[in-house]
Amino acid sequence: MAHSSSQPRTIASRGPLNGTVAVPGDKSISHRSLMLSALAIGESRVDGLLEGEDVLATAAAMRAMGADIVREDSGTWRIHGVGVGGLLQPAGALDMGNSGTSTRLLMGLVASHPITATFVGDASLSARPMGRVIEPLAAMGASFSDTPGGRLPLMVRGIAPAVPIRYTLPVASAQVKSAILLAGLNTPGVTEVIEPIATRDHSERMLRGFGADLTVEDMPEGKRIAIRGQAELRPQAITVPGDPSSAAFWLVAGSVVPGSDITITNVGMNPTRTGIITALRMMGADITEIAPRTVGGEPVADLRVRHASLTAIEVPPELTPSMIDEYPVLFVAAAFATGTTVARGAHELRVKESDRIATMAAALNACGVTTREFEDGLAVDGSGGDPLPGGATIATRLDHRIAMSMTVAALHARAAITLDDAAPVGTSYPIFFATLDRLMGTDA
Structure with a gap:
């Protein structure tokens, strides 16, 4: 890439x-629509998907982990998912190109599956630190082999069952929040994220739309986002x-x-x-x-x-x-x-x-x-x-x-x-x- x-x-x-x-x-919604469709059981349809290199990197990664993803001539994307917990071991490294969103969110997905994935990217992405995602995912039981400074190339060894956590975001980051919630999808029990400063909420909206048991409530320390793991996601028709x-x-x-x-x-x-x-x-x-x-x-x-x-x-x-x-x-x-x-x-x-x-x-x-x-x-x-x-x-x-x-x-x-x-x-x-x-x- x-x-x-x-x-x-x-x-x-x-x-x-x-x-x-x-x-x-929308790039954020495009990434998430591919990922969650790939975890639903049945066929989802996505119209208006951003067909830039970052989103195509996500599509390629989800294919590598078992999802059937096809773009029709009309521009509609059809995704047959593998179900929560059904991600397969990718045969080779996952090339993220320049996409930090793909990398961080997919790290979350892999973390709670019994597979190992290696993430690589271009020079710009390889200079970006991933430590803020590694920390909570490691607390859930995943293990990491990364380049010094928490950078790519990076290997994630997922674990199932992972351990649910309650994690307060030290900095406002929708990507870190989303990575934890996506890991929580295949984790028994309730995984919680406390968000002192609100960030974009596309993950929460879309997870609920796919049928995940997710709640959001205001607390003195910020928003509490909680997801109950091992739900069955329903396929959706999405217009981005x-x-x-x-x-x-x-x-x-x-x-x-x-x-x-x-x-x-x-x-x-x-x-x-x-x-x-x-x-x-x-x-x-x-x-x-x-x-x-x-x-x-x-x-x-x-x-x-x-x-x-x-x-x-x-x-x-x-x-x-x-x-x-x-x-x-x-x-x-x-x-x-x-x-x-x-x-x-x-x-x-x-x-x-x-x-x-x-x-x-x-x-x-x-x-x-x-x-x-x-x-x-x-x-x-x-x-x-x-x-x-x-x-x-x-x-x-x-x-x-x-x-x-x-x-x-x-x-x-x-x-x-x-x-x-x-x-x-x-x-x-x-x-x-x-x-x-x-x-x-x-x-x-």
Whole structure:
């Protein structure tokens, strides 16, 4: 799954963006729909699945562990599951490419099955620590052989029966929470996760939808999520809403490029994912929700965004869990605002596909933006709506969100901006550049 060669790309400002766009299916929901369908007994159908490299890595891993997964010409995916407890020993290593979500969630699945799996990934993923997932799964009885620092390549030896635990998350992480809950699926008794700070709840919604015995209650120390193991999951028909993380690039582009007017259809509006919309509206963005509705248990809406003058803010730290993946493009929005935007409380950005604080600071600095780096965030001096100087070559560090965020920055820059490698965009948004060309009226 690693990118064999870089794909440099140069982006120049070409005026306003106008039109309607449907973003790819939500990446978080796509991963989980494949995993839980593979653990149900019977056939599940998934429409709108994100067909980026990260999700395809999950599909390949579930096939390797026994699930029958087929994509039809219509775009519908059909999955025949093996049942909870039925995962098979994979014949070879599971290649996760660049996908941290695949890795951490699948570690949870394997941990409570009597199988051994080796996880490998590209250079970026192999630099990301997995210790925060290893700790609770080891407490459940799984054992690990990892590269120093809790990194890939990594071998997980699952155990059945695993031991149910009560685990308080030391940092807000939907991936760690989900890994524990997925391990709890095949663990006798009740596995509990205490979440002091709420994170995205796609796993809880989908587990309940598949028939798992899962409860959520508010307690003084936070949310208590409890799952009773060894349930039989029922197959489902799932329609995946549009990914708000992908929509974020068009929300910012529409806000900062003069004359722009973009409508993004069928965007997931789960309140644990909409921090970027809240932050942009605090800055003065003109974002309108159209036709709010519920699809497959998830709230969705169409979003219309029009150019607006943005004003700097101090980003509330409590928004962090609901927009952790959107900080790079929020930093771009900040670069065009009036005043200095300060974002703190986002330590998690240091251990994403790249160190997104340092990488975005370097990228924006190269394009003429003044930033100040903190251990847990960034301060960005805005241009007041003026174009950025631009004219730089950006080191994307194998990070798809850096590449797309700096593409947005280039759309209102005096000189073109070059990405040293645009290939990582394929991990989450394979048609991003084609969509950009269409919105700018320059598609072939």
